[in-house]
Amino acid sequence: MAVISTQAPSSVARLTLRQRSNVVLFLTLALVSLIVIFPVIYAIFTSFKPRGFGLARDLLAGGFYLGNYELLLSTPRFVRQIFNSFVMSFGGGVITTTAAAMAGYAFGRFSFRGRTVLLSILLAVMMLPGLTNLIPLYKIASDLGLRDTYLIMILVYAAYGIPFGTWVMVGFFRSIPTDLEEAAKVDGATPFQAFWLVVLPLAAPGLTAVFITNFVYNWNDFLAALVLLSSTAMKTAMVGLFDFQNQLTGNNNELLIAACVLIMLPGVVLFVLFRNAFLRGMLEGALKG
Amino acid sequence: MRARGLFPYVLILPAFAVVGFISFYPTLYSFFLSLHSFRRGQQTFVGLRNFEQILNSAGFYESLRLTLVYGLFFVSLTLLFAFLLALAFNRKLGYTGVFMTTIFIPWMLSEIVTGIIFRWLFLPGYGLLQELFSPLFGNITFLGHPQGAMGVVVGATIWRTLAFAMLLILAGLQTISSEVYEAAAIDGATGWQIFWYITWPLVRPTTLVVVLLLSLQAVNSTGLFLSITNGGPGRATEVLSVMMYREALVFFNFGYGAALAVVMFFVNAILAAVYLRTMRSEIVV
Numbered sequence: 186m187a188v189i190s191t192q193a194p195s196s197v198a199r200l201t202l203r204q205r206s207n208v209v210l211f212l213t214l215a216l217v218s219l220i221v222i223f224p225v226i227y228a229i230f231t232s233f234k235p236r237g238f239g240l241a242r243d244l245l246a247g248g249f250y251l252g253n254y255e256l257l258l259s260t261p262r263f264v265r266q267i268f269n270s271f272v273m274s275f276g277g278g279v280i281t282t283t284a285a286a287m288a289g290y291a292f293g294r295f296s297f298r299g300r301t302v303l304l305s306i307l308l309a310v311m312m313l314p315g316l317t318n319l320i321p322l323y324k325i326a327s328d329l330g331l332r333d334t335y336l337i338m339i340l341v342y343a344a345y346g347i348p349f350g351t352w353v354m355v356g357f358f359r360s361i362p363t364d365l366e367e368a369a370k371v372d373g374a375t376p377f378q379a380f381w382l383v384v385l386p387l388a389a390p391g392l393t394a395v396f397i398t399n400f401v402y403n404w405n406d407f408l409a410a411l412v413l414l415s416s417t418a419m420k421t422a423m424v425g426l427f428d429f430q431n432q433l434t435g436n437n438n439e440l441l442i443a444a445c446v447l448i449m450l451p452g453v454v455l456f457v458l459f460r461n462a463f464l465r466g467m468l469e470g471a472l473k474g
Numbered sequence: 475m476r477a478r479g480l481f482p483y484v485l486i487l488p489a490f491a492v493v494g495f496i497s498f499y500p501t502l503y504s505f506f507l508s509l510h511s512f513r514r515g516q517q518t519f520v521g522l523r524n525f526e527q528i529l530n531s532a533g534f535y536e537s538l539r540l541t542l543v544y545g546l547f548f549v550s551l552t553l554l555f556a557f558l559l560a561l562a563f564n565r566k567l568g569y570t571g572v573f574m575t576t577i578f579i580p581w582m583l584s585e586i587v588t589g590i591i592f593r594w595l596f597l598p599g600y601g602l603l604q605e606l607f608s609p610l611f612g613n614i615t616f617l618g619h620p621q622g623a624m625g626v627v628v629g630a631t632i633w634r635t636l637a638f639a640m641l642l643i644l645a646g647l648q649t650i651s652s653e654v655y656e657a658a659a660i661d662g663a664t665g666w667q668i669f670w671y672i673t674w675p676l677v678r679p680t681t682l683v684v685v686l687l688l689s690l691q692a693v694n695s696t697g698l699f700l701s702i703t704n705g706g707p708g709r710a711t712e713v714l715s716v717m718m719y720r721e722a723l724v725f726f727n728f729g730y731g732a733a734l735a736v737v738m739f740f741v742n743a744i745l746a747a748v749y750l751r752t753m754r755s756e757i758v759v
Contacts, residue, residue, distance in 0.1 A: 211569075295482040300482075314693070317735040320504060
């Protein structure tokens with residue numbers, strides 16, 4: 186906010202007005218951010234209160250109780266479902282990144298018959314609504330015996346991630362000059378070797394962005410897991426949370442909220458660490474498709 | 475580079491195999507399912523009877539109305555708040571990065587975590603917001619009141635989506651060069667005139683895209699309803715997506731559920747077509 190001092194003195198009166206309005210604006214933004222984040226902060230404080238504490242009008246009342254977290258982390262069902270979430274999100278991320286890197290390279294580098302049409306078809310999938318697709322998929326997965334397995338969830342998450350991941354990778358490969366592959370070819374590398382050994386390492390930042398965003402998206406998925414998983418041992422943390430909410434009896438909200446806080450952590454932490462990858466991804470996904 | 479035989483096709487094969495199996499095939503299969511009835515494990519062809527049943531049920535129109543009400547409030551309010559926030563962020567005050575990160579955190583929470591937190595905040599006797607807001611609305615119990623429950627879901631959806639909408643509008647605002655504003659200021663334009671004659675016409679296309687994206691989200695929103703109200707009280711928040719979920723996956727009326735899915739598919743397709751057209755014709759990125 187110190188930029189203003191470099192302006193000409195003749196317009197001082199107008200600038201101070203602008204300066205003052207900037208201070209008001211800054212404080213307004215601070216207040217809005219505080220209001221927006223308040224439910225999360227309030228939830229975090231509540232998660233450290235003993236079970237049965239009830240409505241907390243004072244954030245610090247009730248001391249700093251770790252029992253909710255201790256109980257959750259020593260509940261096999263909870264740990265197992267966190268593990269399931271991790272395996273499915275990670276597996277989905279790996280397949281998404283691999284398939285998107287390959288397809289992105291093909292679409293970004295080569296001209297081949299049907300290129301434009303195939304890319305449009307792939308991107309159109311992003312517009313398919315989730316639940317509409319999950320009802321027939323439930324039937325298909327049941328018929329094939331794939332319901333309630335890691336495999337179907339990993340494939341579903343990959344299918345959700347691949348179209349957008351491919352789009353990101355197309356842009357990435359186009360920004361890498363072709364000289365290196367030409368040089369590799371001269372040195373006798375096959376097209377696959379040139380892709381795998383020369384281009385892919387250069388595309389590492391793009392691959393990381395695709396993997397991280399897809400992982401968080403998968404971690405946060407609720408609907409696909411709700412529809413396709415049925416046994417307690419296979420459910421993800423999000424579906425487990427939903428069951429927990431429905432089964433909760435009495436005044437035990439503190440425990441439920443502690444579970445929410447633990448489960449939201451990976452998404453929030455990865456977002457804060459890789460903020461730019463997420464923001465760029467959102468913009469490209471929405472405005473450039 | 476020119477094509478080298480089959481190499482590019484080999485590269486795109488895994489992507490198309492996965493997407494084909496998980497996305498394309500089920501969508502086509504839902505058309506098949508919608509023409510059948512599934513009773514006691516028996517599959518019988520019933521033609522368009524499921525669609526007839528949908529169009530003749532009062533429940534469908536009530537769900538459609540609820541979806542529209544939900545969408546209208548969610549889209550218009552999100553747009554209003556997002557626009558104001560984007561205008562504020564566009565002033566480039568400095569040190570606002572931390573605010574941006576903060577308001578994005580709700581977007582990184584899953585629907586179910588958002589839903590549980592909001593439900594808890596409005597639980598009678600335990601909820602802070604129930605206690606805080608109830609005197610302003612005639613002491614109602616929000617979750618036990620038809621409009622109140624819908625209001626909580628609308629609020630939760632806005633809370634989670636606001637930053638995303640803001641980011642898109644901000645991107646639109648940033649394509650306007652500062653020279654345009656300076657020229658207008660020299661010509662003595664007032665703040666309101668600048669907004670109305672310069673800013674608005676230039677961000678109109680982006681705004682339209684945001685409206686369509688939010689509408690798509692509104693039509694398909696399911697998780698927040700399931701976790702906050704589960705369609706209740708009664709069926710007061712049973713929007714189309716919740717109705718579809720219940721018919722197909724709670725009552726196992728696959729044919730009927732699939733027919734609803736086909737209807738939803740076309741609603742989505744129309745919105746998506748308008749969205750893509752808007753992007754092609756209006757947005758030059």
